[in-house]
Amino acid sequence: MTTPVKLAGFAALLAAVFGAAALAGGAVGRIHDPAAAAKDEMNMAADPIRGLAVSENGLTLALDRRAARPRSRFRLSFRILGRNGRVVHDFDVEHTKRMHLIVVRRDLTSFQHLHPTLHRDGTWATPLTLPQAGTYRVFADFSVDGKPTTLADDLQVDGDVRSLPLPAPATAAVTDGFRVRLIDGTVHAGEESPLTFSVTRGKQPVSLQDYLGAKGHLVALREGDLAYLHVHPEENSLRFEASFPNAGRYRLFLQFKVAGRVHTAPFTLEVAR
Numbered sequence: 001m002t003t004p005v006k007l008a009g010f011a012a013l014l015a016a017v018f019g020a021a022a023l024a025g026g027a028v029g030r031i032h033d034p035a036a037a038a039k040d041e042m043n044m045a046a047d048p049i050r051g052l053a054v055s056e057n058g059l060t061l062a063l064d065r066r067a068a069r070p071r072s073r074f075r076l077s078f079r080i081l082g083r084n085g086r087v088v089h090d091f092d093v094e095h096t097k098r099m100h101l102i103v104v105r106r107d108l109t110s111f112q113h114l115h116p117t118l119h120r121d122g123t124w125a126t127p128l129t130l131p132q133a134g135t136y137r138v139f140a141d142f143s144v145d146g147k148p149t150t151l152a153d154d155l156q157v158d159g160d161v162r163s164l165p166l167p168a169p170a171t172a173a174v175t176d177g178f179r180v181r182l183i184d185g186t187v188h189a190g191e192e193s194p195l196t197f198s199v200t201r202g203k204q205p206v207s208l209q210d211y212l213g214a215k216g217h218l219v220a221l222r223e224g225d226l227a228y229l230h231v232h233p234e235e236n237s238l239r240f241e242a243s244f245p246n247a248g249r250y251r252l253f254l255q256f257k258v259a260g261r262v263h264t265a266p267f268t269l270e271v272a273r
């Protein structure tokens with residue numbers, strides 16, 4: 001390619017970039033319009049797949065260790081590094097917390113949702129016990145400067161590994177004596193889909209406490225690569241909006257709080273084309 005052609009290409013790229021910037025500027029200018037603002041917010045949060053990389057959006061997850069022993073409690077610590085390699089200290093509050101840490105075994109058994117403590121030097125730390133040998137996926141879910149980001153890395157627990165196949169798709173799960181049902185899961189690949197759950201105990205409805213600013217918390221992971229999907233909770237019901245990028249199987253982990261205790265109900269969901 002000759003230099004003038006290259007320059008022309010570069011100019012076109014610049015025009016495209018500035019065109020996009022102008023559009024974004026226009027969007028900011030409309031912020032007084034609540035409908036437009038809500039739409040812009042949705043577009044900003046529209047990135048439906050996260051958690052596939054250790055580094056994204058100029059941010060890097062730096063785990064202090066990638067190995068642990070089974071059934072022994074240890075301190076999991078990490079930092080979030082910016083583009084310049086500096087430790088990030090400022091995080092936005094999302095779902096009432098500045099950091100959500102999800103730890104699952106790669107076969108999607110053993111789910112934990114933790115809220116580590118931020119120390120003065122920018123280190124996040126939490127006690128953690130991993131029940132069995134295997135490879136665990138650690139997701140750090142947070143937001144910096146209004147941009148939600150989920151970064152992930154693997155943690156190895158040596159020993160005899162018995163991987164389990166993903167359970168068959170089901171619309172009901174029993175956990176800690178609660179019966180949890182997926183009552184509306186009209187799910188289509190590639191669009192925002194509603195997921196509504198009900199919780200009963202002894203056939204009676206259960207009174208749910210608020211958990212992380214909503215009636216429940218839902219994590220959805222794609223079978224295979226464990227892509228971490230973006231899920232929106234609704235404030236006053238066990239209803240969520242999730243984007244399933246493609247047909248296939250996903251594992252859902254619904255968490256809810258009753259009488260001061262958080263319970264987790266896992267589901268396998270088959271998403272049709």
Ligand SMILES: [Cu+2]
Nearest residue numbers: 097099100101
């Ligand atoms: Cu959390």
